[in-house]
Amino acid sequence: MRFLADESCDFAVVRALRKVGFDVLAVSELSPRADDTAVIELASQEETILLTEDKDFGQLVYAEQKANRGVVLIRFPASARPALPKAVLDLLNEHRDTLGDRFTVLQPGRVRFGPEKHA
Secondary structure (H helix, E strand, O other), rough: EEEOOOOOOOOOHHHHHHHOOEEEEEEEHHOOOOHHOOOHHHHHHOOOOEEEEHHHHHHHHHHHOOOOOEEEOOOOOOHHHHHHHHHHHHHHHHHHOOOOEEEEEEOEEEEEEOOOOOO
């Protein structure tokens, strides 16, 4: 399972995932300041699940029907930030097989899964 971390994604998440062996590309390292359309296209081309904290990707996935391999939208308030890397790791460990080809929202103590896309 491979991931692309949008620039909005807390880099502590990238470090935590890489530390345990996940393949994580980071927009900040590959293409700083890329617009959202370019980011979702890159994620699709690289066949990665997009990790983001930017709600605009919901518009791209649902309204504009942009091709994607899955999106994890992280919605953590400042007060819960210290728990963020562990929450993402827990999500991947518990739901690894259900993240591909769907829009997932991760919040403190809650995960919501959008419908799975069918080819």
